[in-house]
Amino acid sequence: MTELQKLKQKDPKTIEKLYLENKSAFLSFAAKFKIDPDELLDIYQDAFVALVENAAKGKLDDLKSEIKTYLFSIGKYMVYARFKKDKSANIDIEKLPENFEWETIDQTEDLLEVLEKKLSQIGEQCYKILKMFYYENLKLDDILEVLPYQSKDVLKSQKSRCLKQLKELILKK
CATH class of the missing domain: 1.10.1740 (Rna Polymerase Sigma Factor; Chain: A)
Incomplete structure (x- = not known):
């Protein structure tokens, strides 16, 4: 057994x-x-x-x-x-993707440090979107007022792509 x-x-x-x-x-x-x-x-x-x-x-x-x-x-x-x-x-852990694989991050590194390092590697627009949504806890409607997107759906899709890009960077190390 x-x-x-x-x-x-x-x-x-x-x-x-x-x-x-x-x-x-x-x-x-x-x-x-x-x-x-x-x-x-x-x-x-x-x-x-x-x-x-x-x-x-x-x-x-x-x-x-x-x-x-x-x-x-x-x-x-x-x-x-x-x-x-x-x-x-300043990070809302509950808003990370549900399938976020915590064990892929080396246990000697702090998650916040990893996120900050990887956030600096994504594009400026993605950085702004994710920062506003996850760090500043702004709703998509609020972000739409600040950033030039055609609609809430376009912004939502972009946020999703940015999050996917960030996750790939994290998993890639």
Whole structure:
């Protein structure tokens, strides 16, 4: 029986083993976010609980990455959600594409740094659209008043192409 199957069955020994194996690595990784260590531990524990619950629900049956990578992805999302809640980050994580593959980003790099670096590589018009929509939280109608597009549908299509281009740049590294 694989470790993932044991996790799915909530095997106590497997849960304890995975918890302890990944704890220090996650806390070291997450320390760069300058969050209180006790809060980081809470985030790790919440991420681990989500991992076990997702495994039990069968959501990891087709997992293509390592369990550690999946766990770190959950933890990263929780860290960013905390930043969003505290308004200390300017990016709305929930507006990233649903199929955004967190595990493709090296765990030693901060997602915000990667996004900023890749945003600087796309065209000026795409940069403006994505910045206004995701960073400034403007609606398409508001952006339409600032940028010269024929219609909301044209702007929506352009935003979609820009987002696709950004995703390709991120995945390309």
